[in-house]
Amino acid sequence: MALSGIFLMVFLVQHLAINLTSLIPDNGYTFNKISHFMGYNPVVQFILQPILMLGVCFHFTMGIFLEYQNRRARKSKYVFHKTRSSWISKNMILSGLVVLAFLALHFYDFWVPEMDYKYVSKLIPAEDRYYHELQEKFHNSTRTVIYCISFVLLGLHLNHGLASSFQSVGVTTSSQKKLKLIANIYSISIAIGFTVVAVFHYFSH
Amino acid sequence: MELKLKIWRQKNSGEKGAIIDYNVKKIDPDMSFLEMLDVLNQDLIKSGEEPVAFDHDCREGICGMCSLVINGSPHGPDKGTTTCQLHMRRFKSGDTIYIEPFRGTAFPVIKDLVVDRSAFDRIQQSGGYVSVNTSGNTVDANATPIPKPDADEAFKAAACIGCGACVASCKNSSAMLFVGAKVSQYSRLPQGKVEARERVLNMVKQMDKEGFGNCTNTGACEAHCPKGISLDNILNLNREYIKAKIRK
Ligand code: HEM
Ligand code: SF4
Ligand code: FES
16 A cells, blocks of 8 residues: 555656646757657657556555445444544545546546557557647536646645655654644645646636 | 534444433533533433433543544534533534544444443553562562663553544554554663564454554544644554564
C-alpha cells in the first residue's frame, strides 16, 4: 500500500512537471516535444506505462481490500463515536474512489484517443498535435470543473497519504510536525499545480 | 447533579444489545465517573433490576481495567486520563451521556459494558517478554549500561497499561499502538534485543490472528491513549517488523 502510494507520488511529480511546460508561452513547442517523446519512446510506452498501470491497479485493489478488512474488524458499530483524528485520515477510501473515478474520465479523455491514434487508426505521428488536443479538452467548462474538484480530493488524499506512507515504511523525519509540513507542501503543490494548468487552458482562448 | 444516561445493555455475547435510557439524581460533582455508575447500580438493585456490568479494578489509573466509550470517546473527554480518573465535575447537571463498551471484533462484549480483552494477553504471551533465568542467578539490572535516551524511550513505552482504548478509538480497531508499545519497550534495551526478531514476528502474527484491523495512521489511538503512548512506537514497530522480515 505504502510503497505503491510512494511510487505514484513520484509519478505525479513527473506528470505535473510535463503539464507545467504547457504554460510556457511558446505556442506549445516544449510541451509538444516532450509529449511526443513520451508517446513514442518504446521504453516509456512498453515498460514504464505498464508498470505504472500495475502500480495504480495494485494500489486501489489493496486500498479496497484494506477497507474491507478494517470494516470487518468492528462488526458491531458504535452508536456514538467521535475520535480525535482528521477527516481525511478517516476517509481515504472516499477520496481514493473519487480519484479512481477521475482516472476513468482522464483515461477516456486522453489515453483512449491516444491509443486509437497510434495503434488502432495507425495515423501518422504528428509532433504538433498534443497542445491543441489539450486546449480543446479544457474548453469544456464541465470537464474543467470536474478536474478541479478531483484535484482537491487528490490533494487531500496525498496530504494524509504522504505522512501515512512514511510512517508505514518506518521512515521518519526528526519530528511528526516536520513530516506533516512536508506532506502539506507536497499535497498543496500538487493540487494547485494541476488546477492551474486546467484553469489556464480553460481561459486561454 | 442530575443526568440522563444512555447506556449500552447486552445480556451476553450471543444476544443483541441496545441503548437504554436511565436517569440518575443526587450526583456529587466530586464523584468519579465510576462512582456515578455505582450510584446508578445501587438504584437499580433497590428497584429489583439488573445492575449495569462494567470493568474496573484499581480506580487510580494504573491497572488498565476500566474502559467505556463516553460520548463517543474512549476513557471520556479528558486527554491522558482513564475513565476511573474522570470526575463528574467535567459534566453539567442535565447533560445526556452516552456510555458504550470498547468495540472491536477482537473485543467481544461479555455483558453490557464489559468486553473480553484477552486478545491482548495472547499477544503479550506470544512475545512480550525477555527470557531470563531468574532461579538464583539474576543479573543486577544496573550491571548493563543503557544509554539514557534509550532507557527513557523504553520507559515511556512501558507506561502502556494495556487498556485497549487505542483499539476502541481507531476506526479500524487496530491494535498497533499497544503492540508498538510492547515491542518498543524491549527492542530499545540490550536485554530485549536478543529475541527482537522472533518477538515482533510472533506478536504481529498473533495480532492479525485475533482479528484486529490494519493501521492507516489516523492517529486517533495516540490522541485517546490515557498514557500518552506516542505514534513513534508504531513507527518503531514497522521498522522492527521490516527489519525482521529482511533478516530471514
Ligand atoms: C485509484 C484510486 C485510489 C484509491 C481507491 C486509493 C485508496 C487508498 C486507500 C484506501 C488508502 C489507505 C488508507 C490509509 O492509508 O489511510 C490509500 C493510501 C494511500 N494512497 Fe491511495 N488511492 C487511490 C489513488 C491514489 C493515487 C493516485 C495516489 C498517489 C499518487 C495515492 C497515494 C496514496 C498514499 C501515499 C497512501 C498511503 C499509504 C499508507 O497509508 O501506507 N492513492 N489509498
Ligand atoms: S497504548 Fe495506550 S490506549 Fe493502547 S492499551 Fe496501551 S495504554 Fe491503553
Ligand atoms: S480501574 Fe485501574 S486504570 Fe481505571
